[in-house]
Amino acid sequence: MSAPSAVPGIFDLAVVGAGIIGLSCARAAALKGLRVIVIDRDAQANGASVRNFGLVVVTGQERGTAWNRARRSCATWQQVAQEAGIPILQRGLWLTARRREALPIFEAFLKTEMGEGCELLSPAAARARCGELNAKDLQAVLVSPDGLRVESREAIPKIAAWLTGRFGVQFLRQTTVLSAEPPRLETSRGVVQASAVAVCPGDDLSGLYAPRIANYQVTRCKLQMLRLAGPGFRLPAALMSDLGLLRYAGYSALPETAPLRARLETEQHEHLKHGIHLIVVQSADASLVVGDSHQYAATPDPVADARVDQLILEEFAAATGRPAPAVLERWTGTYASAADAMFIDAPAPDVRLVMVTSGSGASTGFALGEEVIADLFGVSPGR
Numbered sequence: 001m002s003a004p005s006a007v008p009g010i011f012d013l014a015v016v017g018a019g020i021i022g023l024s025c026a027r028a029a030a031l032k033g034l035r036v037i038v039i040d041r042d043a044q045a046n047g048a049s050v051r052n053f054g055l056v057v058v059t060g061q062e063r064g065t066a067w068n069r070a071r072r073s074c075a076t077w078q079q080v081a082q083e084a085g086i087p088i089l090q091r092g093l094w095l096t097a098r099r100r101e102a103l104p105i106f107e108a109f110l111k112t113e114m115g116e117g118c119e120l121l122s123p124a125a126a127r128a129r130c131g132e133l134n135a136k137d138l139q140a141v142l143v144s145p146d147g148l149r150v151e152s153r154e155a156i157p158k159i160a161a162w163l164t165g166r167f168g169v170q171f172l173r174q175t176t177v178l179s180a181e182p183p184r185l186e187t188s189r190g191v192v193q194a195s196a197v198a199v200c201p202g203d204d205l206s207g208l209y210a211p212r213i214a215n216y217q218v219t220r221c222k223l224q225m226l227r228l229a230g231p232g233f234r235l236p237a238a239l240m241s242d243l244g245l246l247r248y249a250g251y252s253a254l255p256e257t258a259p260l261r262a263r264l265e266t267e268q269h270e271h272l273k274h275g276i277h278l279i280v281v282q283s284a285d286a287s288l289v290v291g292d293s294h295q296y297a298a299t300p301d302p303v304a305d306a307r308v309d310q311l312i313l314e315e316f317a318a319a320t321g322r323p324a325p326a327v328l329e330r331w332t333g334t335y336a337s338a339a340d341a342m343f344i345d346a347p348a349p350d351v352r353l354v355m356v357t358s359g360s361g362a363s364t365g366f367a368l369g370e371e372v373i374a375d376l377f378g379v380s381p382g383r
C-alpha cells in the first residue's frame with residue numbers, strides 16, 4: 001500500500017525549514033513562478049531566525065563575497081519589508097571605540113571599498129548628534145549608513161504570510177521531513193511530491209543529510225541575549241563597541257587589529273573568553289535588545305550563565321556611559337558554526353543543502369536564497 005499524501009499535487013520546489021534561509025529560497029523560487037511548499041517541524045518559527053537581533057549587518061561583513069551578499073540582501077530586505085508590511089526600526093550602525101588602538105583600524109577600513117559612505121566622528125561630533133551616549137573614554141565612532149534592523153519575531157511570520165498571500169506558497173507546519181529524495185519527501189504526515197528540494201535545517205546537524213553536513217565540520221554555537229527597558233531616548237543607529245572590531249571579519253582581517261587585540265586580551269580577557277561582543281538595537285516600544293556571547297559545543301548546555309549576562313551589561317554601561325536599564329527578558333539561541341561562513345552542498349542533482357555557519361543568516365540570507373535557486377533551476381526555469 002502506498003504511503004498517504006501529506007499534501008496533494010506535485011511542487012516544483014519543497015523547502016525544508018521555515019527560518020530565514022528557507023524563506024529566502026522560497027521567495028527566490030516563487031519570483032520565478034515556481035510552485036513552492038515550505039515544510040517545518042515547528043508550529044511557528046522558533047529557531048535562530050526569531051531569536052536574533054534582526055540586524056542586517058553590512059559594514060563589518062568579511063570583504064568580498066559575504067559583504068556583497070549582505071549588500072544585496074539588505075536591498076532585498078527593504079523591498080520585502082515594504083511589501084510584507086514589516087517596519088524597519090533602525091538604519092545604519094555606530095561602532096563606538098574606547099581604545100585609541102581602534103583608530104588605525106578605522107582609518108585602514110575607510111580606505112577600503114567597504115568604507116564607502118562611512119564617516120568617522122570625533123567624541124565631540126558624536127555627542128553633538130546624540131548627547132545621551134556619553135562613554136567617558138570615547139575615542140571615535142565609525143558611522144555606517146548601511147544595514148537595517150527589523151523585529152525578527154514579527155518579521156519572519158510576516159514574510160511567511162506574504163509568501164502565501166502574494167505567491168501562493170504553501171506551508172506545512174508541525175511536520176518533520178524524514179527523507180528528501182525528489183520527487184518524494186517522506187514526512188511525519190505522509191508523502192510530499194516535489195521535483196527539487198532545498199534543505200535549510202538551521203542547526204539540525206543530525207537529521208537530513210547528516211553525513212554531508214559532517215564533511216563541513218559543523219558544530220553549534222550558543223548565544224545569550226537580553227531585552228532591556230527603554231533608556232528614555234532613541235538610539236541614532238544600532239550600536240557596537242571595540243569588541244566588534246575583533247569579531248567581524250571585515251575589520252578583524254585587517255593587520256591593524258593586532259594592537260587592539262593585544263590590549264583587549266589584557267583588559268577584557270573574560271569578555272573574550274566567553275566570546276562576548278556588544279550589539280545594542282532598539283525596538284518600536286524603545287526597549288533594547290542587547291547581546292551577545294558565543295559558546296561552542298555539539299550540544300550546548302541550556303543554561304543562560306548569569307556571569308555572562310553581567311559581562312554583557314557591563315560592556316553596555318561602558319560603551320554608552322549609562323547604567324543598563326532593567327532586564328525584561330533573557331533568552332538563548334543557537335546557530336550552526338564552522339570555519340567556512342556558509343555552504344551550499346549538492347547531495348543530488350535536484351537537492352541543495354544550505355547552511356549559514358557564521359551567525360549571519362539575517363544579513364546574507366536573501367542573496368543566498370537567490371543563488372540556491374539559480375543553481376537548482378538555472379537563471380530561467382522556463383515556465
Ligand SMILES: Cc1cc2nc3c(=O)[nH]c(=O)nc-3n(C[C@H](O)[C@H](O)[C@H](O)COP(=O)(O)OP(=O)(O)OC[C@H]3O[C@@H](n4cnc5c(N)ncnc54)[C@H](O)[C@@H]3O)c2cc1C
Nearest residue numbers: 017019020021041047049052053177202333360361362363
Ligand atoms: C541569538 C542570535 C543572534 C543572532 N543575530 C543575528 C543578527 O543580528 N544578524 C544576522 O545576520 N544573523 C544573526 N544571527 C544568525 C541568524 O539568526 C542565523 O544565521 C539564521 O537565522 C539561520 O537561519 P536558518 O533558516 O538557517 O535557521 P533557523 O531559523 O534555525 O530555521 C531552521 C528551521 O528548520 C526546521 N527544520 C530543521 N530540520 C527539519 C526537518 N527535518 N523537518 C522539518 N523542519 C526542519 C527547524 O524547525 C527550523 O524552523 C543570530 C543568531 C542567534 C542564535
